[in-house]
Each structure stands twice: as structure tokens, then as C-alpha cells.
Amino acid sequence: MMKKIVFLLLLFVGIRNVSPVAAQPQSPASNFEIQKLAEGVYAAIRKQPPLMSFDPNNVFIINDDDVIVVDANASLAATKELIAELRKLTNKPVKYVINTHWHDDHIIGNQAYRDAFPQVEFIAHASTLQDRPTIGEANRQQMLTGGKGYAEHLRKQLEQNKSLAGTPITEEERINYRSDVAWLERALTEALSIKIILPTLTVEDRLTLHRGTRTIEIRYLGRGHTGADLIVHLPKEGILITGDLVVWPVPLVGSTSFPAAYSATMDKLLTLPANIFVPGHGPVLRDNEYLKLMSRLLTSLKDQTAAAVARGETLEQARKSVNLTEFRKLFTGDSMMRRILFGDYVSGAGVAAAYREATAK
Helix, strand or coil, rough: CCCHHHHHCCCCCCCCCCCCCCCCCCCHHEEEEEEEEEEEEEEECCCCCCCCCCCEEEEEEEEECCCEEECCCHHHHHHHHHHHHHHHHCCCCCCCCCCCCCCCCHCCHHHHHHHHHHCEEEEEEHHHHHHHHHHHHHHHHHHHHHHHHHHHEEEEEEHCCCCCCCCCHHHHHHHHHHHHHHHHHHHHHHHCCCCCCCCEEEECCCCEEEEEEEEHHHHHHCCCCCCCEEEEEECCCCCEEEEEEEEECCCCCCCCHHHHHHHHHHHHHCCCCCCCCEEEEECCCCHHHHHHHHHHHHHHHHHHHHHHHHCCCCCHHHHHHCHHHHHHHHHHCCCHHHHHHHHHHHHHHHHHHHHHHHHCC
């Protein structure tokens, strides 16, 4: 029953603003709010429902002579709108776009930056050059093949007032489903014009950029959401841009995640001095409490799954014995939508990924 939603989420498809009966077109820019974090540092925070619409947050770092952008978007249209917003802030050229990892929602928009700023360089972890053309492209093709059918499935759920969980639909779910249908239709429309732009500069461990008095640290702390997660740290400003290592309101632990290493990577993240945290998806965080909760969850997921494997349990048995009830309550509260997402990502794909690691030879 939940496989339909997993299909969308694990392929990193984002979707937006269409009703099954009638839709009012909406500019992608209206889906983002530009927030000033420090002098010359701005975050573009998405307004869409949490987790099912996969445009990420973006950050503009405006320096003396150039601009550094953290993450592109899941569509050319959304990225072009953000470039227009950037040009309202400065006429300086974009020198670097840092892709925090290789999932499509963070790199599709590279093409728009290349068109707007022909000299731009793209920075990502070295494994992106291997993973995006293989795993990433296979995922994208699967999405393009099945996306139309999935959008139709969501329309039927809306028409029948049914949740993907089989229960009466809540208003929160209704907003998510409408949003998903619209974004998916846009993604399918753009598909033939998409050209994937891979990194021109790669990072293995760390790269430090100096722009006037500003220091920009690009670091790889270890595997987590993927095997290629970069974070961007502005130590002077106390700003940490996490990519999808941190996602609110429910962590994204998918088929390309590494739960055994994820909690250790989060612990390293927590050692970096910062008081402003920009997650890959979700609102700007002003303390690290959510990161600590994520670390506790990931440690429990790893340890319980390893114990299940040590007992000789199958994956299906491990899904039943790994008890994450405490964390489900903390992350989801009374939200049915968040419960579905927690079940798919953490209890579902997360346990499967942890089991895969624990049984690897």
C-alpha cells in the first residue's frame, strides 16, 4: 500500500500546486522565501508541504566579487526564478554552484546556472562522477517511466478523499498530494530539455575558499543520506548548510543511504560551531536540538538492526522487531502525513538500508 509513495520519494521527485479538478498556475518563485542570514548570506527556503515536494533549500553567498550558490533545484523553471531573485540582490556573477549531493532535486538546475553564467564551476563530492550517471540516471529513468501513472493515482486518491494509508484524507495530505501532482507534471514536461551537468571540481575531504574576509569551508564528513554528502560551513557567521544530511520534519533515509555511518557523520556535524542551520529541506533552524534528535534516531536504527541481524532475522522479521515508536512520536506528533513518511523512510527504507549494510560481506 505504501509502495506508491516510496516510489516518488526515493526517486527524489518534487511536485507542486495542482488540484485534480482545477488548478491555478503559480510561479515557482512564490514557493520560496528569501531570508537574510548574515551580511551577504541569503537562504531561499521553500514554502511547499514538507517532504513530498522535493525542491531543496538554496543559499546565496554574495562576496566582494562573485557569488557562491549552494544547491540547484529539481527543475529548470524553479532555478530560473531563483536566479531572478538573486539578480535582485546583486549583479555579481555566480562563480561556483556547490551541489551537496547528486540526487536530481539538487542538480537539475545546474543547467540553468550554466546558461545564465557560462563560466560557472560546479563543486560536488568526487563519487558524484560515478554515482549520478549510474544509480542516479537509473532512478531518473524509472521516475520518467512511472511518473504519469503515479500522478494519476494521486488524483484518484484526491477525488475519493482517501489517504495513501487507506484512511480518510486529511487537509495536510490533500495539500501534499495536490502539490505533488503539479510538480510531477512540470518535471515530465521539462524532461526532454534536461541536460545533467556534472561537477567540474570535486572534493574528497575538504576545500576551503577565501573571499575577502569570508571563509567558506566545504567538507565531507562521511556517508549518510548518500555516500557523497557535502556540507558548507561559514565559521565566522556561525552558519552550517547541511544538504540532506538534515531534513525536517522527518529524516530522509532512503535506498542510497548508509545508516551505519549516518549517526557518526551527524555527530561530526554537531562538533562544528554554528547557531544557524540550513537543512536540505525544511525551515532554518536556530539551534541543534533537531540534529541531536536525528543522531539519536539513527544510532537506535543502526544498533537495533544490527542486533536483529545477529539474531539471524530476515529483513521482514527485522522490520517488526526494530522498535522506533518513541522516535515516531517525537518526529510526527499527530500528523498522518508525517507518520506515513516516517514509516516509508525510517521504518521502511531506513531499516532496509541498515539491514543491507549489516549483512554485507
